[in-house]
Amino acid sequence: MRREELVDLNAFMTVAEEQSFTRAAAKLGTSQSTLSHTIRRLETRLNVRLLTRTTRRVSPTEAGERLLTALVPALDMISSEIASLSELSEKPSGTVRITTSEHAANTLLWPALSKLLPKYPDLHVELAVDSSLTDIVAERFDAGVRLEETIARDMIAVPIGPPLRMAVVGAPSYFERHPVPxxxxxxxxxxxxxxxxxTSGGVYAWELEKGKRALRVRVDGQLTFNNVPMIRQAALGGFGLACIMEDQSAPYLADGRLVRVLEDWCPPFPGYHLYYPSRRQSSAAFRLVVEALRYRG
Incomplete structure (x- = not known):
């Protein structure tokens, strides 16, 4: 394949991913007119239309989808091979992209990475903090961090943190007005x-378990948040009971600003795991990050 053809295919894939000539041109560091000419050249050479253009978005045609199906894994393989060349260097280099929840980023990833990165100046890490279940393959992340129960079985999963527990908590001022459950x-x-x-837009049902009895309890109240710090703040203000991670309530339990209830219904469960596709050819930089994050008990 000629270099010009490879450039054209990369341009097409970028436009299809970004669904916009404007964003794709910015990502590729070229002008929209040059990018449009490149796509027209590719379509003329293949004698088939690859993209459908509207005033709001750009999307692949049926032929474009077929080409993407073959193109994405092929270019990913090329990228992996290029990244693996860093093994020939004395120091691992390259960028590792990880999608993670805010809680895992603050409690596990940043403490480990803040110790690792000063030792490897050529290593770059991009953390995308997002609580939704991102498709790491489609979004071209190297790995993701989630609770074990949410990870697809065809992924390699590496534990990076200890078991977790939930805690049902309330402020002393709340229990002055209500009995302890x-x-x-x-x-x-x-x-x-x-x-x-x-992830789903639904409301979390409190997952409580004692022995072999597991319950999913739907609760009611005046407040609903999509942010745990806000839930904790409301609980501290006496606005109701909250079910949050044990470590997120620990300092407030220690100083008495929160009181824990139903503790015997909150057993430990497997914690956060770093996961990535089993077929992925990992670079030295990626393996270095995995080992730095790996939980060893």
């Missing part, structure tokens, strides 16, 4: 603070 069924008589899940 002794069992999950008591929550129906309490004001609770709900979490709106970013």
């Amino acid at each position: 002794r069992k999950p069924q008591d929550l129906s008589h309490h004001t609770c603070i709900n979490l709106r899940l970013p």
